[in-house]
Amino acid sequence: MSENAIAMERTRPNIDLTDHAVTLVIVCLVGLVMNTVGPAIPLADGFVGMVVIYLITMVGLLLTRFAPFYLPSVAWISLVGILATLPWTPGSEWIVAQAKSVNFLALATPALAYAGFAIAKKEIEVAKHSGWKLALVACLVFLGTYAGSVLVAELILRLQGV
Structure with a gap:
């Protein structure tokens, strides 16, 4: 084996495909429930769309x-999704139609909720140590983001003559 191949194998994470497959099934089931309850997409349509997304992710x-x-x-999954939905890919129209039956927010909400719960002990210690300074910076960031959004929206509305 060359030195580059050995170095690459050291940096490549060892992905347990079985563990990922089972976890993705659970995530898909939660997403399917959210997809059916939230935007009221029929269960059968959402199921097929979720299977398509699952298969793209597993590939x-x-x-x-x-x-x-x-x-x-994330790069490989994105590339597979892009290649599967290119207009000249056989069956891409069907894949796009099935994926359209899965609402993005229905998938994002449980993922973001899990990310919120997954705060590590280290982040909590940093927040305790930073205290009021962290809260002040967060408030200023939120205020700046809001003010920037308002300015952009106002500019666009004025340009359109509304």
């Missing part, structure tokens, strides 16, 4: 694990 994870060169899994 991307397989490439992350076994491709001759390393890219992060």
Whole structure:
């Protein structure tokens, strides 16, 4: 094995595909419930769309694990999704139609809720140590983001003559 190949294998994370597959099934089931309850998309439509997204994700994870060169899994999954939906890819119209039956917010809400729960002990210690300074910076960031959004919206509305 060359030095580059050895170095690449050291940096490539060891992905447990079985663990990821089971976790993704659970995530898809939660997303399917959210997709049916929230935007009221029929269960059968959402199920097929969720299976398509699951398969795209698993192919991307397989490439992350076994491709001759390393890219992060998010890059492989994105590439597989892009290639599967290009107009000249056979069956892309069907894949796009099925994926349209999955509401993005229905998938994002549980993921963001989990991310909120997954705050590590280190982040809590940093927040305790920073105290009021962190709260002040957060408030200023929120205020700046809001003010920037208002300015952009106002500018666009004025340009349109509304």
